[in-house]
Amino acid sequence: MASVQMPRLSDSMETGKILRWLKKEGEEVKKGEPLVEIESDKANIEVEAYASGKLSKIVVPEGESAPIGAVIAEIGDGTSAPAAEKTPARQGQADAAAPKQAAQPAVEPKQGAQPAAADAPKPQATKPEAHVAQADKAVAATAQAAADAGGEQYPHGGPDDRTEVGAAGQAALNVIRRPAEQENGERQRVSPVARRLAEEHGVDLRRVQGSGPGGRITKEDVEAAAQQKTQPQAAAAPTREAHQPTARPTGEVEVVELSKLQTTVAMRLAQSAFSAPHFYVTSEIAMDDAVRLRQMFNEAVDKAEAISLNDLVVKAVALALTKFPEVNASWADGRIERKRDINIGIAVGLPDRLIVPVLRNADQKSLKDIAKESKQLIERARSNKASAQDYLGNTFSISNLGMYDVDQFTAIINPPDSGILAIGAIEDKPVVKDGQIVPGKRMRVTLSVDHRVFYGVTAAQFLQEVKRLLQSPMALVL
């Protein structure tokens, strides 16, 4: 069964008048055959059947009018073809209403325009305004019915009938769902408000897992992190990464491809470990004065100029190197190259890579400048904005795992250096001073040495100098 509806024959048409039925009730009609002649506000038009079958019922007789979309006839072939498929208008809402339409044609309870059909004015006299008045009435009736139906804006179905997103909304969605850009080292996505709140609450964004689209860290993520926050007492913390749990492999083996950077690091470290004969010298340093000095220093300067213990170590190492050119040297194909400049590499561990930005001429810089510059270097390295220059020219390196509560460890020399100093945590422990046991702050450092470049005694003496400087730290601020 298919219902024939009053078609829209012009832009301004509101109702149409049936001039002539070209088929009689009970007559067979073929899809595409002329079925009815309708008068719109602009012209008389023959309208074709949209379905084949028997014209089972003429709902609107000749001479009468009906608004657009109203059922004017029924075509039935005995089978039950869904009305909505065959009719040109109202696909949006027809499905549910179709059986009712068939049962009681011409009265479609839910359709906005329908009441107008019941009240459709009879053809009027030939006054010139007649047509106008009729159209007006139809508009008013449509409006009224539309309003009664809850302010329905499209009596004949429109964008609001859609339950799926349309072309209109898709463009907005494409922006929101755009996948995170592939960048080397994966830049962390942080929303502006999250960044601001993190700063306000002192939340370390590197420790926050993003829950937003594309893994973006959102306001809620930072607020949750701020609530849980327990500020750990980091000994010296230019680099501290929280452990990001890695997903367990689902298969027996998961293959992890290396980034270009990781490949380079692997190659160079293997080369260093297997070609440079390493030996190690460890020493424990009393850090009480250095810790106190740092406190006093930081109380005296702006927060932005605060120094870390690592900065003190950098300065101490740099000053010690001025007295030990044999340490500030490289193995170069059977010869030793001693360097004029003292450039300290600072190892920064990130979850997926190891990088060593270089602080140049560290011996000539004040603590304040060392602090400032290393902060900038590390930040650039982290955010992947470092230039190649930032990684070049190291003559000696430092690796610090103190903030991870490591007592001591040995590091692999970072080529072309011939030494690297591995820094452990500062521990509060009982120490003997003037025959008394007193609390003290102790830090263990381990020097790795390329035995081809310098030897045990030099290594021990160099370490003694570093120790002297850190235990009498006033020398570092001069």
Added chain:
Amino acid sequence: MAVLAMRDALNQALREEMKRDESVFLLGEDIGLYDGSFKVTRGLMKEFGEKRVLDTPIAEEIIIGTAIGAAMSGLRPVAEMMTVNFIMVAMDQVVNAAAHIRYMFGGGTKVPLVIRTPGGGGHQLGAQHSHSHENWFAHVPGLKVVAPGTPADAKGMLKSAIRDDNPVMFIENEGTYAVKGEVPDGDHLVALDKNEVKRAGEHITICAHSRMLIVAMDAATELEKEGISAEVVDMRALRPLDMAPVIESVKKTSRLITVEEGWRSYGVGSEIASRVYEEAFDYLDAPVARIGAAEVPAPYNKRLEKIAFPGKADVIVTARALLGKN
């Protein structure tokens, strides 16, 4: 307080202002004998006569030009453009004349003119009858542009527009004339430069004007059922653009969707998004999502048209996506 359809609220505003001030008159195509294409001017010719309700030829440039001359000579014309699509032939009058005259004469003359015209599509009227162009006018200094979405605002803003000494583009919408709402009786005035929160919410802000305000409100109702509380800001004042309620809302919700019936590119949402980036960047949790018509001339084909214009499904799905709930 009476419940009126938008067209009747507009009619009431015109009638009240014509009664209050003899210098107010109407002109446009089919607004007199025919009562207006959308019946906004119903009965006004009968009541006020042919001198104050002028049926004009189909000549938009002349309608606006005549209105500008009348406005400069001390009258307060309200010109009707049958749809905003038809105003294109009169753009020189609107922009080069109406908008600029007061400035070019150093304030020596003014143009108290209202141009009423509906935008909007979705009625299978094709590409030359279905667009929304409010952003074209909102681009021009010297014009005021408003686009109310409720009958009460329609009445209050039309009355304010008629009393304003500047040319006001009063943007209506073909899809809202039948929409009903409570309308205060008598001298109900709504400022031309104040936007407002029409529905309070916590999680996301939706900016919309004209018919899209209704779409946004419907979407907010649906979203509420899913536990998403949306704040809807009515952007009825487009120029001058009152951003205060948006900024305040974004500072609370951190997420913004703009909805307009016109195209996204260079649209109202683009301007709102820019202002938010300027004034509330540090409060955003996601990029501003702009919803607008598909970037094509409005299709006549019913199915295509249905997906080309924004509907509430677009708003709902976008809101979910912005909140990461999809």
